[in-house]
Amino acid sequence: MTSLNTEPIQFAKDGDVAVITMQFAPHNLVGKTLSEALIDNLKRAETEKARAVVIKSGLRHFSAGAEMSLFENAGARRNDVDFVGVLRAFDELPIPIISSVHGIAVGGGFEIALASDLIIAAASAKMGLVEATLGLHPLMGGVQRLIDRVGLARAKEIVLLARRHDAATLERWNVINRVVPDPELEAVTMSVAREIAAGPTVAHAATKRLASLYSNNGMRAADEGMADIADAIYRTADLQRGLDAFATTGPGSAVFEGN
Structure with missing residues (x-):
């Protein structure tokens, strides 16, 4: 699933569905570049009158988290990234957003998915908020969005233990909407997206x-x-x-x- 394209995101339209493919090698690490590209492409989806949006990865993993350089120099670089602006772009876009997750989605990568309206994941996907392993906690809305989905106790468990969870477990906990066999991820995601796009x-x-x-x-x-x-x-x-x-x-x- 690797891409030689130098753009961090590829934008395409499939009928009324905007497909936003993250391809920021090597692992779609979340920082200024990918964050700004996500905001720009969500705006483009609205400009081009998409009726549903799919966010996926063209690389081996959905996203392996944040750029580590954001946490150096007492957070100086972190202040350059408008994390709240990314969350607002997801929340205020008047179009349903589906994250289609394969491979690893941890830290900021998982928070991108959690900011979406629906999450569909491949059975082999592994997801988690693992920031505690670095001496951090989630900085891109993951704590509060997990609480929204699963309640206080389970959200605290996920964040405090900082484990990677399999997709079936997260579906059972109501963190994600649907788990599908790996070969069916794209087809199922696009089927759901087209159904939403055909709606009012x-x-x-x-x-x-x-x-x-x-x-x-x-x-x-x-x-x-x-x-x-x-x-x-x-x-x-x-x-x-x-x-x-x-x-x-x-x-x-x-x-x-x-x-």
Whole structure:
């Protein structure tokens, strides 16, 4: 899965799916270069009107973590990387993001996946927040995003023990969404992405926004913001397509166009 391309990320469109392939040799280490490329390509996905995004690796591993130089010189280089900006780019993109994980995804690499909306992993993948082995803790949102997915006790276990976990265990713990045989990873990921992309785009964006509001501000804020967030849906042609299809050909028969 190696690539000779010097760009840290390759961007491609597969129909309505934007495919963002990390290829920052040797191991997609997260630092200024890869972070800025991720932000730029997520913006490009929106500009090119993608309706789903897949993030994957063209190298042997999804990502082996952060660039070690970020932690030298009392963190001087770490301050050059806008980790929060990366997280905001994932969270605020009004398009569902799927991380497709193979090989190793640890540290900052696993945090990229955790920032995504869905994670699909190959059965042989190994993932973990291993920063404690370096005398650190996760610096790119991993702690709080694990808590969101699995609760306090399990998140603390994953971070404090700093182990690499197999994909089946993480699926059982609800950290990731789906585990598939290695040869089926790309096909399953793209099948899920195309299904999402064929859905009502504005409604999906509203779902992301409401979920983020709940995660950041709690149930009451989400309840109070629900009507305003849904308002844009009522102005879409896709809603009318859905209602018309329901009346004429039955539930689940609508063909949405993303507007």
